[in-house]
Amino acid sequence: MTSVVTVIGDVRDSRSAPDRQQLHDVLTLALDEVSREVPGRHALRVTAGDEFQGTYVRLGEALAGVFALRLRLSPEVGVRFGIGRGDVTVLDEATGTQDGPGWWSARAAIDAVKAAEQETGWSATRTAYRSSQESDPVQEAVNAALVCQDLLVDSWDARTWSIVRGIMQGRTHSDIASELGISRQAVQQRRSAGLPMVLAAADRLASLP
Template sequence: MVIAVVADIVGSRKLDDRSAAQRVLDKTIALVEQDIPLASQPLTPTVGDEQQGVYRRLEDALISLLMIQLRLPDGVGFRFGVGIGAVSSVESVHRELADGPGWYAAREAIETVHAKEGRTVPRSRTWIVGAPGQDEVMESTIAASNAYLLVRDELVGAMSERERRLTYGRLIGRSQLDLADEEGITQPSVSKSLRNAGSTAILDGVVALRGGTS
């Protein structure tokens, strides 16, 4: 199983400085991979506002994409289309071109995100589609994962930039005291922010994705 991810930038045409935004995205992806390396091919710009990446396992992709969402500052964001299926490359005189049912599924997934975002779920940012031929277990896994993602994106989308930073810090194992010192606030304030933002649910979800219990 291969997990293909297509990402595009939210509101890319409205950004005041597209180049500066791309530098923020590149730095964020690099920092996430440094903190918890999960991608077999980290998200890399391809053309326009699109990026592509590959993961070995669905849970790795979901954790890594969450980390990117949490780490990005206000004003810069991604949508993610996650495709499950085989991927290949096509030789070109310019560069290798991504191809295969995994990529087709990822594109279908990101189109679904656009549709949901534009209608009834404006904070939707992530969706999964399986290429044809998935077994019943994977189909059930995809359905359950999409239900989880709808709620996860809603929680993350409602967070302030500080709340996302604090949640990210806890996800990578930093203590509340360290985070309080960095933010210039008290440890009880960190705890209150995490509680009010629903961060515990997000963090427990990561534990569940890793196969553990909280």
């Protein structure tokens, strides 16, 4: 057994997608890009239908991978995530089939997200973390941060996501504005609305062991 951080994700409302093949292609491309940007122990890959999985050495890497994937897919493709930590056993090397407490924790986390989405006032929930350890000192703090992150980014429209992507790529306000067909001042106004704070919080989560 090896202790890892596991990620299970799935696409929200995928059955209502007008073109499921296109959705699959967009998802797999994003998974490949994120796996190169934030390398894990096992790359993110589609496992069945609209569900995908991957593993990481550190919790921070998993959180960075999840945020990077949302950055590529939002708001057109909504995704939920369950992040777990615990021992994992490889049952079949040829197929990559795995099992163990690490995966059970990730499954419990994504089930918690699905349940929370149905609760009044919690519809923005997209991410949760569960550890198989009896006492994980960071679990509650990480989940508190994820609740705040989910709430904040849920309010972002397509233009805000585009601006955030531009900022993450290190592009100038003028370049972002030109691409979006808006003024430089409009980009600055959105940036001034707290975007750097959200990105700084994501960076701090990415540093977790």
